[in-house]
Amino acid sequence: MIDKQERRAFLERGRARVRWEGEPLLGSVYGEEEVEAAVAAIRRAMTISEGFGFSGEPIPTFEREFAAYIGAKHGIAVNSAGPGLDMAMRYLRLEPGDEVIVPAVNFVAAPLAVVGAGGTIVWGEVDPSTFQLDPDDVARKITPRTRAIFSVHMNGLGAAMDDLIEVARRHPHERYGPLPVVEDVARACGGVSRGRKLGSQGFCGVFSFHTMKNMATLGEGGMITTNDDDFAAFCRSTRFYGMTTDCWGTSNVMTTVQAAVGRVQLRKLDDFIAARRRLAHRRHEMLADVPEITPPYEPPDRLHTFYLYTCLIAPEWAGEKRDRLIRMMDEEYGVKFIVANAPAYLNRKILQEHSRGWPLAQSEDIGRRLFCVPIHPAMSDEDNEFICAALIECIDRLR
Numbered sequence: 001m002i003d004k005q006e007r008r009a010f011l012e013r014g015r016a017r018v019r020w021e022g023e024p025l026l027g028s029v030y031g032e033e034e035v036e037a038a039v040a041a042i043r044r045a046m047t048i049s050e051g052f053g054f055s056g057e058p059i060p061t062f063e064r065e066f067a068a069y070i071g072a073k074h075g076i077a078v079n080s081a082g083p084g085l086d087m088a089m090r091y092l093r094l095e096p097g098d099e100v101i102v103p104a105v106n107f108v109a110a111p112l113a114v115v116g117a118g119g120t121i122v123w124g125e126v127d128p129s130t131f132q133l134d135p136d137d138v139a140r141k142i143t144p145r146t147r148a149i150f151s152v153h154m155n156g157l158g159a160a161m162d163d164l165i166e167v168a169r170r171h172p173h174e175r176y177g178p179l180p181v182v183e184d185v186a187r188a189c190g191g192v193s194r195g196r197k198l199g200s201q202g203f204c205g206v207f208s209f210h211t212m213k214n215m216a217t218l219g220e221g222g223m224i225t226t227n228d229d230d231f232a233a234f235c236r237s238t239r240f241y242g243m244t245t246d247c248w249g250t251s252n253v254m255t256t257v258q259a260a261v262g263r264v265q266l267r268k269l270d271d272f273i274a275a276r277r278r279l280a281h282r283r284h285e286m287l288a289d290v291p292e293i294t295p296p297y298e299p300p301d302r303l304h305t306f307y308l309y310t311c312l313i314a315p316e317w318a319g320e321k322r323d324r325l326i327r328m329m330d331e332e333y334g335v336k337f338i339v340a341n342a343p344a345y346l347n348r349k350i351l352q353e354h355s356r357g358w359p360l361a362q363s364e365d366i367g368r369r370l371f372c373v374p375i376h377p378a379m380s381d382e383d384n385e386f387i388c389a390a391l392i393e394c395i396d397r398l399r
């Protein structure tokens with residue numbers, strides 16, 4: 001809660017120092033340590049007989065450290081999360097008509113991976129309080145053709161992994177057994193569900209170190225985690241032309257310079273998350289008692305990384321009025337909110353052509369009501385206060 005006097009004071013201090021966006025273009029913080037690590041890796045590569053190598057050090061060390069942090073047996077570094085999701089789907093050897101259940105409120109990467117591997121997307125509803133795939137809806141949508149469940153941990157929070165794994169166990173595929181739960185952890189690196197790090201419980205976890213993510217490796221990068229030896233060998237082979245297992249492959253390798261920077265970022269990750277959480281908690285207080293806004297919910301059994309700060313607007317404000325609020329924040333206060341995400345099938349014909357089970361009323365309603373308020377580990381308390389004061393001011397004026 002901020003009273004009117006405080007609101008005025010926060011606004012009069014002037015605009016935020018940074019032009020904040022709902023998903024800032026650098027999601028982590030870079031310092032001299034990253035620069036030094038990158039320069040040292042380049043210097044090592046200057047020896048003609050070594051160059052940048054073939055997934056040599058420090059890539060294996062980064063993989064081991066990351067896997068240990070997550071609590072998984074294997075870590076396989078890749079050039080971005082997308083190819084990791086593709087590998088998870090290709091490993092299933094889907095046949096035409098095979099189905100994978102994917103949350104509707106989603107980025108396009110996971111559903112496109114299903115399409116790329118020749119499968120059919122079956123859209124699952126998401127829970128409006130957490131924006132995560134709803135295990136009850138998954139149970140309803142499982143058919144004899146279901147081959148996997150895609151748990152996409154949306155916007156910093158984890159899905160109810162235990163419940164999804166339980167649903168998968170209760171509905172085994174006739175030929176392949178319990179359904180694998182594939183975790184897309186691109187937006188929730190470092191998040192925890194019931195005491196377990198995301199990416200450690202499912203069949204595999206796929207992480208993104210893209211510039212906007214909780215930790216970043218020079219713009220692009222990703223990691224696959226798994227406890228499955230065979231899948232780990234498949235990924236190591238697939239990321240470099242299928243050399244070691246004579247399977248199909250292309251080049252999806254990470255560079256040594258990225259891995260060197262990744263090791264530094266990993267050491268800082270928990271502090272980045274702590275900084276996001278501190279800002280989020282302060283923001284919860286400031287936005288409490290604004291009846292039109294439901295701030296993000298953190299279930300007691302999970303740790304939210306607040307990759308995004310995802311709010312839901314009241315039903316009467318859905319769509320046009322929500323969009324007016326977003327425009328007003330941008331035009332009058334220089335703060336950009338984003339909608340992450342409306343159901344992924346809405347604007348992509350290719351996803352519609354390879355899917356069934358839509359439209360989804362609940363997910364579409366969420367898509368018309370959600371908006372993400374900028375948050376970042378380097379955001380100052382003053383900027384956080386300015387953004388909240390501006391948001392309350394805009395709501396007041398639009399009432």
Ligand SMILES: Cc1ncc(COP(=O)(O)O)c(C=O)c1O
Pocket residue numbers: 079080081082083107109110152184186187207208209210221222
């Ligand atoms: C939920 C989700 N999955 C996957 C990806 C793909 O990550 P990358 O850019 O590393 O391929 C993203 C990227 O924004 C994402 O948000």
